[in-house]
Amino acid sequence: MITRRQFVKVGAIGVAGLGLFRPGAPAVAAPARGGTLTVALIADPRSLDPHLTGNLQGRATVRAIHDSLLAVDEGGNLAPMLVERWEQPDPRTYLLHLRPGVKFHDGTDFDAEAVIYNFKRIQNPDISSIRAGEIKVLESMEAVDSLTVKLTLQYPFAAFLYALTDVVGCIGSPAAFEKYGKEQSGLNPVGAGPFRFVHYAQDTETVLERNPDYWDSERPYLDRIILRPIPSDSTRLTELKTGGVDIAEELPLQNIAGLRNETNFAVSERIGFRWEYFSFNARSEYPGSNKKLRQAFQWAIDREALHRAAYFGTGSVGYSAILPGNPFYDADYAPFSFDQDKAKRLLDESGLGSVEITTYLRPEAVKQRAAQIFQSMAADVGVKVNLEQVDYANHRNKLFGGTLPLDLHGWWGYRPDPDQYLSILLQSEGSYAKAFACASPEMDALFLQQRGELDPGKRKQVFDQITAGVSDDSIYIPWHYSSDFKGIGKRVQGFVHKPDSIIDFTRISVTA
Template sequence: MNKKRKFLVISLIILFTVLSFSSGQIKRGGTLTIGVDQEVVGLDPNIVTAFSSFRRIDLLYNRLVKYDDKLNIVPDLAASWEIPDNLTYIFHLRKGVKFHNGRELTAEDVKYTLERILDPKTGSPGRSYIEPISSIEVVDKYTVKIKLSTPLASLLSGLASNNCAIVPKEEVEKYGNLQRNVVGTGPFKLAEWVPDNYMRLVRNPDYFEKGLPYLDEIIFRVIPEQTSLLAGLKAGALDMATINDGSVILQAKKDPNLVIMQKPGINVRTFGFNTMRKPFNDIRVRQAIALAIDRDEIVATAEFGMAMPSGPIPASVKKWAKNVKLLPFSRPNLKKAKELLTQAGYPDGFSFKIVCSPTYEGGIAVAQVIQNQLKKIGLKPELEVLEWGIYIDRWKKRDFDSMVELRGGDPDPDRFLYRILHSKGAVNNFLFKDEEVDKLLEEGRKLTKYEERKPIYDKLQVLISEKTPVIFLYVPYETQILKPYVKGFKQVGNGALYYLARTWIEK
């Protein structure tokens, strides 16, 4: 071998070695232990509303389509689809997909699931995502044709939601629902669940994406205190944790042995009212409260700066969102707020309760800042701090004066706004009814071109800010903290964890 060729061979060997070392070689097997601060509230994908439940459903079930880490719609159970016209969608399913009970998933399961979601008796939040569906036809074993009564620009986005995950009819009929009995198609199967302690998921050997998942099992440990989550990471008891407390994240950033993954999310922190209860049925009262709210102070105090102030459309979805500072009633004006309260008949203010929960999602830190801000205009808010399960129950029953929440956002404004602000929206917990808002929401979902939809949602953001059934506060950053040996994980932006199917442990 001449010197030139020998040098070239050695150089290539070094190059491949460096590339292999830098990229990391995928390793199969092992257990990943994840710390979370709250327990699930059931596991039936078509029924649940809690983020804690969705994060397990991410790994246990699949949808027809899903969002990738760039928020693009990509195949999931559907290998491909066609849209011959704006009222027709044809989905071609993957072949050989098996439920955890061993039965193959077919077009009949898609039809059953979507009809289950559309049935008002089911009480599915997903109903409002796909309500214009007029018929579901099983073309053949692996093909489903969906017809709409009116165009729905956000249909694919709706079908990408966890609430539209596909379930087997026989298991629903066997158990009544799937809140405690998981039979999905996801990369992991439920092996063990000790409520308020831990949940163990094991690798699904029949998962349709060949070679996935890489891990043998994932254990979710419920650790309510965020400081304890960080302590678990430092001690090696946890490999990964979802941490939302800004003060704890700041501590984690000082530790060179931890990896902090962070990106602006699409979920929105809100402060909303039961608009059917006095005095919140008076728009002047709601507007006065909006004028007392200082988003920048809330972000700085409750989130330690790790959030973006937002209006009705998540600020991180820049394609649609208007600058919150340009929206009405979005900047503090205490003088005007007091004038509105006087006009409404409350010159000396009034007392009311703010429902919240000690968990991050329950927003107690946000509620405390809001409480202090509202005292400046003479109001006397009292925090009603509830255990998480009771908080969810009160949310479902619309039993509150006001409430701090974390609302699931979406890249499409129709799927986010219609379900929470249309008078017939599935999760319109504010009991808000407004003909003009309804009309615009209905118009916005029927149009399919961005340039036609944009003016409608621009107008809606202004109108919603004026009507103030709910105050949209900010978009929190999505934060995951990992040990350096956890590889392959990606953040989606909505908190989804399905990239854990592509995660491995490099030890």
């Protein structure tokens, strides 16, 4: 039995969630119906349009309003959602058999034409959907009948269906999209999910209510959800401690050790939530264009020291872009160690002589700490790194404009298939690959190979080659796997800590 005085780690392998138990309570209790759940988010959702939302808070809210076509089960496998079952008659074709009797919140029918409408909207350049790249492999779409969608791909793509488990697979009402247009759809979301949209006030709250016509008559249990953006760590923590919120996102890392003994709430940790890296711009005008210099930093950084100082010992050291718990992850892969002499030899071999790099930081406490440690370690091997402060917009513009010499903020959150993020970082058409000039014909060939390989064992062999290529090229310097922490209040039952950190509100109930 887990009590609230214990610190709960939720691993990426085996146990997939957190069951909250109280002394004297039965191990399994029927969920209570009704009530309001209040959640402290770290940021405003920004947009509730599934085709335009970007941050985790937007994705979480969108997925409460819109069911996705498919889901991921606790073992990391594809599972039914709006799609009841699927077939793959050949390597390029999928037949999606939709759940019958589902209605959007405006009363219109969820059917094959609605699915195709959503995909075409994502592809429409006038919408400028940030999700377009996730379905660019689609060659054609057809409504075989009202509940069957035929998707034909340009080439075999083993990871394709995994994209449909997130917001790209969240299907909105075509009638609502037509009514509100691009500008207003993000403020008037209409899905077929467990909760209906009620109210949004920017930087204040988003309110959702139970969908009484949800296709799963057993769920959800809650009547209402209030999502409050609270950027301040200390304020979120205070709200959790005093009962102002029932769940709080991203508990401050420096407080985790002390919070283990809290009695008013439980601390839940999901290991392997995201991969952290430093990355060099390989464009010819920057020092990072020199491969020997990049390789030197694989040895120049003390990953253990970074782990302790930047993350207060939470999470774990990492050497690969594949997250723990993924079937393609290799727990024994650790090709580098902290070796300043080797780093200095590689810098000598670079022929660059004195090296100075000026780069830019966003206002993020963890990354600021990591950057300052990186700066010190670079100085120890003779490289001067200057740090300048910019806001989020300027940093993003420099990153995707290809003018960021060194990215000390690099990270990518959990996705069920590594192709979903590694292609963006490494493949020729990927936005990060373009920004850092790191694509190569060899890497492109490996991506095509793993996409066309339907045997998981053979796909792993290709991912092993991709991992080795990332290590050798050293544009991306992996150093850490961070954990996601949430505070769970006493009233909350049925919380399951998902690998991507996004809360499944359908499972949660609250006691009086």
